[in-house]
Amino acid sequence: MFKVFDNEGVQTRNWHVLVFMAAVIIFFTILLVRLYSLQYTHYDENLQRSENNRLRRVVVMAERGFIYDRNGEVLVRNRPSYQIALQAMHLPRKDSVRKIVFDRLLNIKDKDGSRLFDSLSLDTAFQRTRWIKNRPIRILEDASPEQVSIIEEHSSELPGVVTLIESRREYPYGTLASHVLGYTSEISEEQLKKPEFAAYTQGDRIGQKGLEQGYDTEFRGKNGMKLVEVNASGREVGQVKGVESMSPEPGLHLISTIDLKLQKVAEEAIADSVKGALVAIDPRNGEILAMVSSPRLDPNIFSLKKRERNKGWAQVALDSMRPLTNRAISGTYTPASVFKLATAGAGLESGILSETKYYPKPCTGGYQYGARYQKCWGVHGNLNVVHALRLSCDVFFYQAGLEIDMNRINEFARRFGYGEQPLGVDIPGEKGGWLPDSVSFNQRNKRLGWRWARGLILNLSIGQGQLVTPLQQAVFVGSLATNKGVYRPHFMKELRDKQGNVVRRYEPEIVRQGTMKPSTHRVLLAAMDSVVNHPGGTGKRGALPGIRVGAKTGSGEWKKGEKTHAWYAAVAPLYEPEIAVAVILEAAGGGGAKAAPIARKVLMAYFGLEEEEKK
Known part of the structure; x- marks a missing residue:
């Protein structure tokens, strides 16, 4: 009996040993196959993975x-x-x-x-x-x-x-x-x-x-x-x-093309609490010497860490003063009395105006047109075109505009930089302006039910109704003074590589005709001279010692009961122009009083006169 039991126990143990040995053999066989697969079959693939993890x-x-x-x-x-x-x-x-x-x-x-x-x-x-x-x-x-x-x-x-x-x-x-x-x-x-x-x-x-x-x-x-x-x-x-x-x-x-010294003077001249813009340009080639849009922002906030950047961005984006807007190229405003130069130029070019022409209706403070009485800002009496520009008389230009007609006026204005087409400055965001005529006015105001009427010419002839940018305003007066074409405004002078070699140089490009008869040119320059250098001129606060400045002032109406936008557009030296400056201050009042002194500071710095004045 005991012998039988021992044999059964031995058989059971042997069976267990065999199972265990078989399991070990199978395990090592699988391991060897896997190792073979890794080392030979998938060697290149695994090596690449290893290298990718290491390299x-x-x-x-x-x-x-x-x-x-x-x-x-x-x-x-x-x-x-x-x-x-x-x-x-x-x-x-x-x-x-x-x-x-x-x-x-x-x-x-x-x-x-x-x-x-x-x-x-x-x-x-x-x-x-x-x-x-x-x-x-x-x-x-x-x-x-x-x-x-x-x-x-x-x-x-x-x-x-x-x-x-x-x-x-x-x-x-x-x-x-x-x-x-x-x-x-x-x-x-x-x-x-x-x-x-x-x-x-x-x-x-x-x-x-x-x-x-x-x-x-x-x-x-x-x-x-x-x-x-x-x-x-x-x-x-x-x-x-x-x-x-x-x-x-x-x-x-x-x-x-920016002049750092001039840019600093321009920015110091316009307080950051004011909405406005300034453009200084060389009308001989289109180089922009200074450009200011106020209020300003600090671009360094966009290089900060995310939390600080988001905070700075939120302050800028939510600011009601809209500091992100470049008012100099995308702000559109009525050109005000600066536009009278275009009205006068169109009249002189067509022969409707001349230096000796006087209108039968003198300025007594306003002008009656049908049932409508259109006021002037003063009482100026009988004037010719030069005197009318010097004093910025509205009554003279009401009559001139009706006689010249808007098509002629708009053609002259476009010729020298105004109009719907942007001038093509080499930074994004530039807007064009608007020169209304019967067709564009009706299209623009169709939803409001407004229709073109001849009486609108009274406002348009004095620059109340068109839209221009400060850049266009500077280009306009600059090209008027040179009479050699409208050059594309630009900021790029040269591109250079790391070694300082010039890779590309900007070539000045004429983008508008920008020319007129010599007789028209002479009269307009005389008028711009008179605005600044005659004792009764509206722009006399922009005069410089020893440098002849020509300019035109403007006060743009934009909202009833509010102060006008202050415009001042100037060139110097008037008869050999090197620089044109346009300044606008929103809701600041008269251009001759508010904007002219700012332009003067820039011109003083350009000609190096501020040092002499300090001495």
């Missing part, structure tokens, strides 16, 4: 080109900026481990005890890493050296969190020329959908507004590429030796 192709961003004034003073440059980012390929794959990294980041505080990251933006960044694998996701922009050192101290606990060094735009003069220069920011989702941004990718910083946008392609340059070795946390260990990298090509530098 990383890094885009080397090209240095953005600088912007200089016409004398070589830096207006826009770059500064280094630290970015803390997530590198998707080196973040833990398991959600539980990613959560640990998330919590560690969330608990990091600065020396003041404030958290470096907020949970909402950090969670958004982690979510984005699930579908954005090939580029870093920023979680802290423009980090301070202290913040970078804190992150580096915790680097071993933060796999996939890296520190990057980028360059950000810096505007050393703050608000100065901000509407001309523009700013840079990360490209938006809406922009990426447009075909003109096909060469850009998410995360790129591009020019927005001003020269930054107008010459973004030239400023960008071409990015380079390098192969670097990284550790398990995704941090760079060093560049791979023996592998040739592609160096970036820096962007081109832009030498602008």
